[in-house]
Amino acid sequence: MRKTERYAVQEQNSLWQIYKTVPFLKVAKNFVFIQLGRYTPSLKLKNWLYKTFLRMTIGKHTALALMVMPDVMFPERIHIGKNSIVGYNTTILAHEYLIDEYRLGDVLIGDEVMIGANCTILPGVTIGDGAIVSAATLVHEDVPAGAFVGGNPMRVIYTKEQLEQKELEKRP
Template sequence: MVWTDAKHPLRVAVNYAVVVAARHSPSLRLKNWLLRRIGVDVGDGVAWGLESTPDVFWPELVTVGDDAIIGYDATLLCHEFLQEEYRTGEVRIGDRAMLGAGTVVLPGVEIGDDAQVAANSLVADDVPPGETWAGVPAEPVNNNKRNEEASDPS
């Protein structure tokens, strides 16, 4: 399959132009307004860092909950072109979730409410509500171990 079989080139060009404008806009209100025009479901109070990018092929598959923070240069992908396969999937970011700078979220992933993803992580699996994940690929951070190490006087 070639990409033009998946989405009309003119639609992708319009989406791309809107996303580029949103990526460089310092105004969160304008950013959210622009992204809603191409089908991104943007909740109230969402903060997009500069250079953050929702999928340009399938922006209508992106949902970002109220008061979520999408860090600088984060990417939300709803499609993958693989060797033998073309795959799409919704990306859902929960209320008050936070994605660190440079995070990449792959198709079909849900980041739960109040979850946090560390900078430069690659998220290939769902992140449950309230959890903190980090790494490539992203995995849960053992908060109990970190708390024990911080309280150990040795």
């Protein structure tokens, strides 16, 4: 189960009430720095922009590929460990606006995690250290450390122990 905080709304759907939940100027500023980061070819500059202006936590030697889309409303709720890779055009959400409520949740991505291209990571999930997320995966629940997951909806393809066993079998 994802770890999100739920907030009920009255009247129209929650997205129509967005600026009651997050200031317009914050969203505008975040949008500018995310767009700069999405297109910059420099990993160091991108990480600096995101850490400095969006208050994201990004570990040393972590690489966010071209076109990665961090949450524009609550990027400070995204935490990525060291030496991880987030693949091309992946979206990392820390919010979801629904009809009768909106939800917020931290996204915790561990150390040495590999996330393939075109993934969507939903709010409130944790991706454990050393996990591998296949391209085009919808990450809708926690990923155990060292696991290999993929698909839509996401499922565990190999656990850490199964991957270790496969490595042992390959050895002469």
